[in-house]
Amino acid sequence: MWRVARSAVSSLRQSRWRLLSTAIPGPCIVHKRGADILHDPWFNKDTGFPLTERDRLGLRGLLPPRVISFEQQYVRFMESYRSLEKNTQGQPNNVVSLAKWRILNRLHDRNETLYYRVLIDNIKDFAPVIYTPTVGLVCQNYSGLFRRPRGMYFSAKDKGEMMSMIYNWPSQQVDMIVLTDGSRILGLGDLGVQGIGIPIGKLDIYVAAAGINPQRILPVMLDVGTNNQKLLEDRLYLGLRQPRLEGEEYLSIVDEFMEAVHARWPKAIVQFEDFQMKWAFETLERYRKRFCMFNDDIQGTAGVALAGLLGTVRAQGLPLTDFANQKIVVVGAGSAGLGVLKMALQAVSRMSGSASDSHFFLLDKDGLITKERKCLDPAAAPFAKSQGEIEGLGLSEGSSLTEVVKKVKPHVLLGLSGVGGIFNEEVLKAMRESDSSKPAIFAMSNPTTNAECTAAEAFKHAGENIVFASGSPFENVDLGNGKIGHVNQANNMYLFPGIGLGSLLCGARIITDEMMQAAARCLASYMTDEEIQRGVLYPSIDCIRDITAEVGAAVLRAAVAEEVAEGHGDVGPRELSHMSKDETVRYVKDNMWYPVYSPLVHEK
Numbered sequence: 001m002w003r004v005a006r007s008a009v010s011s012l013r014q015s016r017w018r019l020l021s022t023a024i025p026g027p028c029i030v031h032k033r034g035a036d037i038l039h040d041p042w043f044n045k046d047t048g049f050p051l052t053e054r055d056r057l058g059l060r061g062l063l064p065p066r067v068i069s070f071e072q073q074y075v076r077f078m079e080s081y082r083s084l085e086k087n088t089q090g091q092p093n094n095v096v097s098l099a100k101w102r103i104l105n106r107l108h109d110r111n112e113t114l115y116y117r118v119l120i121d122n123i124k125d126f127a128p129v130i131y132t133p134t135v136g137l138v139c140q141n142y143s144g145l146f147r148r149p150r151g152m153y154f155s156a157k158d159k160g161e162m163m164s165m166i167y168n169w170p171s172q173q174v175d176m177i178v179l180t181d182g183s184r185i186l187g188l189g190d191l192g193v194q195g196i197g198i199p200i201g202k203l204d205i206y207v208a209a210a211g212i213n214p215q216r217i218l219p220v221m222l223d224v225g226t227n228n229q230k231l232l233e234d235r236l237y238l239g240l241r242q243p244r245l246e247g248e249e250y251l252s253i254v255d256e257f258m259e260a261v262h263a264r265w266p267k268a269i270v271q272f273e274d275f276q277m278k279w280a281f282e283t284l285e286r287y288r289k290r291f292c293m294f295n296d297d298i299q300g301t302a303g304v305a306l307a308g309l310l311g312t313v314r315a316q317g318l319p320l321t322d323f324a325n326q327k328i329v330v331v332g333a334g335s336a337g338l339g340v341l342k343m344a345l346q347a348v349s350r351m352s353g354s355a356s357d358s359h360f361f362l363l364d365k366d367g368l369i370t371k372e373r374k375c376l377d378p379a380a381a382p383f384a385k386s387q388g389e390i391e392g393l394g395l396s397e398g399s400s401l402t403e404v405v406k407k408v409k410p411h412v413l414l415g416l417s418g419v420g421g422i423f424n425e426e427v428l429k430a431m432r433e434s435d436s437s438k439p440a441i442f443a444m445s446n447p448t449t450n451a452e453c454t455a456a457e458a459f460k461h462a463g464e465n466i467v468f469a470s471g472s473p474f475e476n477v478d479l480g481n482g483k484i485g486h487v488n489q490a491n492n493m494y495l496f497p498g499i500g501l502g503s504l505l506c507g508a509r510i511i512t513d514e515m516m517q518a519a520a521r522c523l524a525s526y527m528t529d530e531e532i533q534r535g536v537l538y539p540s541i542d543c544i545r546d547i548t549a550e551v552g553a554a555v556l557r558a559a560v561a562e563e564v565a566e567g568h569g570d571v572g573p574r575e576l577s578h579m580s581k582d583e584t585v586r587y588v589k590d591n592m593w594y595p596v597y598s599p600l601v602h603e604k
């Protein structure tokens, strides 16, 4: 019940959008006392409870006597984190990564305010721990790492119960849900119930980047079984031990979940994450006109890739309209690869007035996709080459990646295949013959081991003149002679927080293609010419809150223009439509939650 009061206080605060976000934190109503408060990570301040608060809340004697300030607690945590880094030096990467994840996870379980503050302030260091790539390792080892639940689990066994189950979630208000069925976790395949780590990591990024109130987030696992034989045989596996539901049975579970969410929180936004391709596309089409939802792998990824692709045009000193002439080879015809091509095509059509995809080449595990392909996937069909388009190049159905790169001489080679190392030495060397003055290599698959190539390999084999981006973080590459090969992180984390936040703050009924395009354009225009010339396509993760505010505002304004914005709290659609661009950014920023200890007031 305390959560009701807390959200009332917070919406009161949120409604005063003209106030600066640095205002003194208002009091927080709490309906519990004593040890129950210490065990609630939302209220717990550990040794930070002032003496008067200890008296008021029945905490006297339950803590060591000295009061430690928030700042001191912060320093203490960071010191223990840094000493862990020092003490684990030289140990295998996986061991170090999991140790870092554990120390952060323990803080998350104990004291959310401190956890989110250290996360926000050190996002560049901590994103690789709580998000990609370590989150992949955590998912792989989830059943062994499991200590306490986080988020909700809806399983095939819960059919018919979801409408009541949703009320088991203790928070009165939920704004943002990330949902997975665990069927395609990063490039690691079907991890069943263990995929819950992905929604948890994505929502941590929502809090850090978009300032979504952590009390209003909900990570969800839809456990419909797994086809991963190893997991089915693992005695520690925590999910349903049955093959995945298919067809109508599967869809009826997702339908029931979506209806239940909508019944309790009609304004909540649902982000679909890491669904295998067939369900990723099908659920997007099924729900996008009925609910406020999007698929991050299809749409978020596309926006980030498009922003990067537009950056590579600028890096060549060409006008953006030249994007229509860029030859782009996309390796991987799954939800992400097809999403990128679809959005790129929309961008070409917007720029040149005609939707020509003649410069796009799409490959999957069977090589170049052409209209000759047997059992051509309908989703890939629009990008399949006709014989006429490729015979002049000496290519044909199923041509290998090396052949395609050698013959096409693409401006951009973009990997979303999930296959580590597929951009091998021969492929990368072939990129030296690219028709671009600054060839681009995007190895976007996650986690690190699944990247199509490493940054060092790309600069070594394709040349120093390339622009490089990867989905998981790599260190910049020392090219010698004082030169640095810049590594960009082309990850959907640059966009999904802003898409969610912008949609939330305007009360979007649905999320349209135009809102996605606006997000991508905003990210694309974020960088200066000087940065682009240095091969820097995306801003540093350090300023993710600023980027998210800009993206959120762009999404919001597009929603208003598309007339899908219904208003948020006491800010109605008319008020939204009268905001200038700067006012919109201000509004978005003022609505970002920021972790500080609020004075706790007990109420029965």
Ligand SMILES: NC(=O)c1ccc[n+]([C@@H]2O[C@H](COP(=O)([O-])OP(=O)(O)OC[C@H]3O[C@@H](n4cnc5c(N)ncnc54)[C@H](O)[C@@H]3O)[C@@H](O)[C@H]2O)c1
Binding pocket: 184, 185, 186, 187, 188, 276, 277, 296, 297, 301, 304, 331, 332, 333, 334, 335, 336, 337, 363, 364, 365, 366, 367, 415, 416, 417, 418, 419, 422, 444, 445, 446, 447, 450, 470, 471, 472, 490, 491, 492, 493
């Ligand atoms: N950087 C990002 O922001 C981002 C976003 C989304 C997805 N991804 C990554 O992209 C990868 C793919 O995701 P998805 O959802 O599209 O998966 P998917 O399973 O839907 O598609 C994978 C595609 O790769 C193709 N493929 C497999 N082996 C291949 C090979 N040897 N050569 C060429 N193609 C091959 C498959 O045929 C399929 O078309 C994953 O690793 C995921 O982590 C990255």
Ligand SMILES: O=C(O)C[C@H](O)C(=O)O
Binding pocket: 132, 185, 186, 187, 274, 296, 297, 445, 446, 471, 491, 492, 493
């Ligand atoms: O999770 C990520 O890091 C990006 C993307 O959503 C993916 O599936 O790989």
Ligand SMILES: [Mg+2]
Binding pocket: 186, 273, 274, 296, 297
């Ligand atoms: Mg994903």
